[in-house]
Amino acid sequence: MSIAERKQEEKQEMHKHILNGARKIFLEKGYEKTSMRNIAQEINYSPGSLYFYFRDKSEIFHELHKEGFRLLLNQLKVLEKVGDPFERLKASGRVFIQFARENKDYYNLMFIVDEPVKESLPEGFQIGEEAISYMQGMVKECQQKGKFKDMDTEYFTFLIISVVHGICALFCKHRNTSFTGKTDDELMENGYEAFVALLEKS
Amino acid sequence: MSIAERKQEEKQEMHKHILNGARKIFLEKGYEKTSMRNIAQEINYSPGSLYFYFRDKSEIFHELHKEGFRLLLNQLKVLEKVGDPFERLKASGRVFIQFARENKDYYNLMFIVDEPVKESLPEGFQIGEEAISYMQGMVKECQQKGKFKDMDTEYFTFLIISVVHGICALFCKHRNTSFTGKTDDELMENGYEAFVALLEKS
DNA sequence: TTGTTTTATTGAACACTGTTCTATAAATTT
């Protein structure tokens, strides 16, 4: 089975190779403006060959989608050592926002563009559900320590996610140019800190 | 100049007629999946003729974009009679969320899809800036009455917009199916009320 | 080493897209 193994490895390498080309183009031009021919050209392949490795364009995109989540979750992982759940919760929001700022294109692919998410739901957004229950776990911990006692756990979790996503979504669409004299970074950071201040008063 | 006037009116009617067909298709299928041929077919016209009335596809879309804003602003207008700025602010959020819920497709066209916004910026997002300064005005009023005194006006306004938009954006992408046992409506409403509760404690 | 079967790869083809342009018909003006 040595040859079969090598074959499989080669196929995986080609898989990665396509993904590398696709990532570059996708992050450069976004989903809609990236064509299969663009990707093929990037790695000097024929367009048809891509379909030997991927079902369709959305499957390629979806791999990158998952990649983005892995990246984000890795950055959140360093917060595991933060003992106090409220501190951890606050820091999670900061890390999330920082991720969106530093990886605007990934964030777009992960949370804004929705073309291919619909079809590939089954295993597709499981990782998103994990993220939600991760947040919900932190909120519960906080509540066990006396914070946000009078809040419904689910609604409150949904609110927190909404706040953070709202900040990032506005940033990604650069709809926030209307705030004069403040940079995007300042708005996101201080906007979030305003929310933290509200939480702390609660 | 009577004939010229009639001509102009006829042209405006055709303009509207195209817009009506386009609105139907756009709201049915979204921006990307709507083609000029779809729109032309809807009103039994040739694709090329659309370009006699509109520069391109994005211009048609942009008219509907503005239409959505007019709709939303009309619904917000009824809140003018609410005297207390904090009550008005809270109600504005509710109206906004209700608008997104009842007009998911418009909301998508207005705040999520970004294809044509880039090019048509000049007069294009002025209406968005107005909305922001409207919000900021309310926040200022609240502050003059002693509410949120220790908050920076701009950041706090940005936060509020982020909260509301975040809730609506999650709803529009139905990314919130991961919350078991709660409907979208419940999540949006009670998620927002959780935020209101935070504001009231402040 | 042959012949046979998998495995990859290509490039043409299909049906679509937004947009442009020419030809033409209709309406208006001269």
Next chain:
DNA sequence: AAATTTATAGAACAGTGTTCAATAAAACAA
């Protein structure tokens, strides 16, 4: 009645995602 403007249609262009038959290369069987 002739000339001119206005409006419409439909073909054409370059692009899209995707499919498919032909083919080359590699692996396996004899």
